[in-house]
Amino acid sequence: MTIEKDKREMSGKASDQQWPWWPLLPLYPYGRRRTLFRELIANQVWSFEQLQGLYYVAVPVRLTAVKVSEGLMLLNPLPPTKELLSSLRTLEEKYGPVVTIVLPTSSGLEHKISMPALSRSFPKAQLWVAPGQWSFPLRLPSTFLGIPNWRTKTLGEDGFPHAETCDWIPLGPLDLGLGRFQEIACFHKPSQAILVTDSLVGIEAKPPELFDFDPTPLLFHARERGDEPLQDSPVARKKGWSRIVLFASFLRPAKLAIPSLIDVFRNAFKPGLLNARSHFGLYPFRWEEGWEKSASELIGETKPRLQIAPVLERLVFPRARQTFLDWLDDLIALRGLRWLISAHHSAPIPFNQRDCRTLKRRISSDLWANGKGDFQFLDGLDKTLIKSGVVPQDPLKEFKD
Numbered sequence: 237m238t239i240e241k242d243k244r245e246m247s248g249k250a251s252d253q254q255w256p257w258w259p260l261l262p263l264y265p266y267g268r269r270r271t272l273f274r275e276l277i278a279n280q281v282w283s284f285e286q287l288q289g290l291y292y293v294a295v296p297v298r299l300t301a302v303k304v305s306e307g308l309m310l311l312n313p314l315p316p317t318k319e320l321l322s323s324l325r326t327l328e329e330k331y332g333p334v335v336t337i338v339l340p341t342s343s344g345l346e347h348k349i350s351m352p353a354l355s356r357s358f359p360k361a362q363l364w365v366a367p368g369q370w371s372f373p374l375r376l377p378s379t380f381l382g383i384p385n386w387r388t389k390t391l392g393e394d395g396f397p398h399a400e401t402c403d404w405i406p407l408g409p410l411d412l413g414l415g416r417f418q419e420i421a422c423f424h425k426p427s428q429a430i431l432v433t434d435s436l437v438g439i440e441a442k443p444p445e446l447f448d449f450d451p452t453p454l455l456f457h458a459r460e461r462g463d464e465p466l467q468d469s470p471v472a473r474k475k476g477w478s479r480i481v482l483f484a485s486f487l488r489p490a491k492l493a494i495p496s497l498i499d500v501f502r503n504a505f506k507p508g509l510l511n512a513r514s515h516f517g518l519y520p521f522r523w524e525e526g527w528e529k530s531a532s533e534l535i536g537e538t539k540p541r542l543q544i545a546p547v548l549e550r551l552v553f554p555r556a557r558q559t560f561l562d563w564l565d566d567l568i569a570l571r572g573l574r575w576l577i578s579a580h581h582s583a584p585i586p587f588n589q590r591d592c593r594t595l596k597r598r599i600s601s602d603l604w605a606n607g608k609g610d611f612q613f614l615d616g617l618d619k620t621l622i623k624s625g626v627v628p629q630d631p632l633k634e635f636k637d
C-alpha cells in the first residue's frame with residue numbers, strides 16, 4: 237500500500253483535526269492533530285490518542301475517559317479538536333455527561349497546555365489540578381494560564397473527586413528547582429486500572445496505530461543518511477519506531493552519533509528529497525552498530541515492556557529513590573489491581589502487585605539511574621543542572637517540614 241493511499245483511507249476530515257493553539261507549544265504534527273479513539277476496558281475506560289513530538293520524534297499522548305457514577309471523568313487533557321469532541325459526545329450520549337476534568341500532573345507541559353481549551357468545551361465540568369502548577373520560563377498563576385479559578389479545585393488540598401469510584405495515590409512532590417514534580421495516580425476501582433501520566437510506561441515493538449494515518453516520522457528515522465528516500469515497508473516502520481523510542485527515552489542515546497555539518501549537507505538537497513516532508517534531506521544523526529540492543533532493552537517484542545520512564549529515572553528520581561518505592565508500596569496495597577493505563581505508549585497493559593515488586597527490586601539495585609550506557613547523556617545533563625544550582629541536591633528538602 238502506498239503512503240498516499242494509506243493516508244486517504246485512514247484520515248478523517250482535516251477541518252475536524254485542527255488545533256489552532258499549536259503555536260503555544262509547537263510540537264509535531266503542529267496544527268493538525270488526528271485522534272485515535274478506542275475503548276480500552278468495556279463500558280469503563282476509553283482512550284483518545286494524538287501524536288506529539290519534536291523533529292519527527294513523535295510519541296502518542298493519551299487522554300483517558302473513565303466512567304464515574306454521575307457520568308464521565310477525563311484525565312490528562314488533549315487538544316479538543318472537533319474529531320475528539322465528536323467521539324466524546326458519542327460517549328456522553330451513552331454514559332452521561334463529562335462531569336470532571338483532571339490534570340493530575342504538576343510538571344508535564346504537554347498535558348497541561350490544552351487544559352484551558354478542553355475546560356471551555358465542557359463549561360459545566362468541575363476541574364481538578366495537581367498542586368504546585370508551574371509554567372516555564374515565567375511562574376504564572378493558573379488563571380493566567382487560562383484555567384478558570386472559580387470551578388477549579390486542587391487535588392489533595394481540596395480532597396479528591398469521585399472517591400466512591402477512585403483511589404488517588406500521589407507520587408511526589410519533589411523540588412526540581414524550576415518547579416516541582418508531582419503526579420497523582422488514579423486507581424479506577426470498577427475497571428481495576430491504575431491511571432498514570434508519565435511515571436510508568438509500557439512500550440512494544442509494533443509501531444502505534446496512530447502512525448497508520450501518516451508513517452512519515454517512522455520512515456524518516458528508519459534511514460541511515462539524508463540522501464535515502466523515505467520508503468515504506470513494515471520493516472522500515474518498525475526500525476523507525478525503535479529509534480524514535482530511543483530518542484524519546486534518552487534524548488541522546490549512546491549509539492547515536494552526530495555527523496559533521498559538512499556530512500549532513502553533503503547528503504542533503506538531493507533529487508526526490510527537495511520537500512519539507514523529507515526535511516530536504518537533512519538528517520543530522522548517524523546510528524552506530526549496536527543501537528538495536530539498546531532498543532531491545534526498552535521495547536518488548538511481543539508485548540509491552542513495563543518500565544519507569546528513563547528520563548524520570550535519571551533526571552527526577554535519582555536522589556528520591558525512596559519516594560518512588562513508597563509510591564509502589566501504595567500501589568501494592570490496592571485491592572484488585574489489574575491494568576496500567578499511562579498517558580504515553582501502550583495501554584492497557586496487564587499490571588499487578590507482582591509487577592510492582594519487580595519494579596521495586598530494579599529501583600533498589602545498582603542498575604537504578606546509573607550514568608552508564610544510554611543514560612550517559614541524561615547523567616551529564618543532571619550533573620550540569622546540579623552544579624549550576626538550577627536543580628537542588630535534595631529534591632525533598634522543600635517539602636520535609
Ligand SMILES: [Fe+2]
Nearest residue numbers: 344346433434
Ligand atoms: Fe507526558
